[in-house]
Amino acid sequence: MKKKLVQHTTEHFKKVFQKSPDYLFLSPGRINIIGEHVDYNDGFVMPAAINKYVCFAVSKNNDAAFTLIAQDLNESYQFKVTDDLKPVNQMWVNYILGVLHQLKAKGLNQGCSIVFSSTIPMGAGLSSSAALECGIAYAMNKIFDLGLTKQDIALIGQQSEHTFVGVNCGIMDQFASVFGKKNSVIKLDCNSLEYNYYKADFKKYSLLLLDSNVKHTHLTSGYNDRRQEVEKGLDILKHFHPEIKTFRDCNEKMVTDLKDQLSDTIFKRCLFVVKEIQRVQDAAMALNISDFKKLGALMTETHHGLSKDYEVSCAEIDFLVDAVQQEKSVLGARMMGGGFGGCSINLVEKGTEKALIERISTAYRSQFGIELKAYKVKISKGTTEYKN
Structure with missing residues (x-):
């Protein structure tokens, strides 16, 4: 799959530019094993890079001209790095311009010809945007020796999304794409960016993603509402417990004791956050x-908490998680990502995936009239230069 993507991208570069690329880079998508909606609640997350990639074929130009070719979209964009870079109408271009805008301040003044193609499913919550941003930053750093650390690259990707795309995302997606390690998950402190690797050689089990093929439109508004609700809840908790600075300082009893002071909704939101922060610690011990x-x-x-207490799931994802609960081959399943659609992540016995996908697909089609997509994924290393 990786070699096929590299070959596909290289051939297109040769066709367009009549020469072979000087460099090839791979930047992976990501999953999150556990730690959902706690990146903005002072918690920990447990992401990993996966074997779905954006591939970049790149050659240096002798001047400041950039040519970007999005092979899968059959679109291109040209500009000079010396131009005053601003967001444009083509959204995919903005992820790249946002990165290059920052790299100009680091000394980037020369152009490149770039073709990129991807095996990361779009809209499935696997962070194709972070892979695109971090892949460009990594490539420019390598080619022009800009002296960036891995952390710099992740932060540049995040900043690009904030400024040129208008999405106020956390750091998890970019961090996982850059710092990924084969057969390891990352336990990341989203506040300090301290991290530890935990071995995730699942032996006779594998990770299976079931893509609901739905994305309900209230993702952004629901996300913003949750942020306001938990901030309000934390203020109430701090009022009664002045020693509390963040949700990490809370325990379940503190939240339960203040149930009458918190509205029913805010109580449920805070209870989920405190429990999920603890679940990440428990998951690290289990690994x-x-x-x-x-x-x-x-x-x-985690899924039951996201569905019942944080209320960011939807009927389709709840169905997919509930449908596998009776399967002996499935150890666990949950909604992954922001919510209101996207994928469920399932820990399943190797060798049972095909039959499981067939059963769940049939039931899902019968219930909702929607075709299910399934992706078997392996935990891979982070953004890197590809050498033949």
């Missing part, structure tokens, strides 16, 4: 001892 049954149970607990 340390290869207790995959415990990890699966924690994933399923």
Whole structure:
């Protein structure tokens, strides 16, 4: 799959520019094992890079001219790096311009010809945008020796999204894309950016993503509402417990004791956050001892919290998670990502995936009239130069 993508991208570069590219880079998408909606609540997340990539074929130009070719969209864009870079109507271009705008301040003054193509499914919540941003930043750093660290590259990707795309995202997606390590998940502190790797060799189990093929429109408004609700809840908790600075300083009892002071909605939101922060710690311990049954149970607990307490799931995703609960081959499942659609992530016994996909697809089609997509993924290394 990786070699096929590289070949596909290289051939297109040769066709357009009548020469071979000087460099090839791969930048992966990501999953999040556990730690959902806690990146903006002072929590920890547990992402990993996966074997779905954006491939970049790149050659240096002798002047300041850039040519960008999005092979999958059959679109291109040309400009000079010396131009005053501003957002444009082609949204995919903005992810790249936002990165280059920052790199100009780091000394970038020369152009490139770039063709890119991807195997990361669009709109499935696997962070194709972070892979695009970080891949461009990594490539420019390597080619022009800009002296950036991996952390610099992740932060540049995030800043591009904030300024040129208008999405106020956290750091998890870019961090996972850059810092990914084969057969390891990253436990990331989203505040300090301290991180640890945990071995995730799932042995006789594999990760299966079931894509609901729906994206309900209230994703942004629902996300903003949740942020306001938990901020209000934290203020109330701080009022009664002055020692509390963040949700990390809270425990379940503190929240439960103040149920009458918190509205029913805010109580549920805060309870989810405190429990999810603890679940990430428990998941790290489970991975340390290869207790995959415990990890699966924690994933399923997370889903119930996201669905019932944080209320960011939807009928289609709840159906996919509920449908696998009776399957002996499935250790755990949950909604992954911002919510209101997207994918469920499932920890399943190797060799049972095909039959499971057929059963769930049939049931899902019968219930909703929607075709299910399924992706088997492996945990891979982060953004890197590809050498033949």
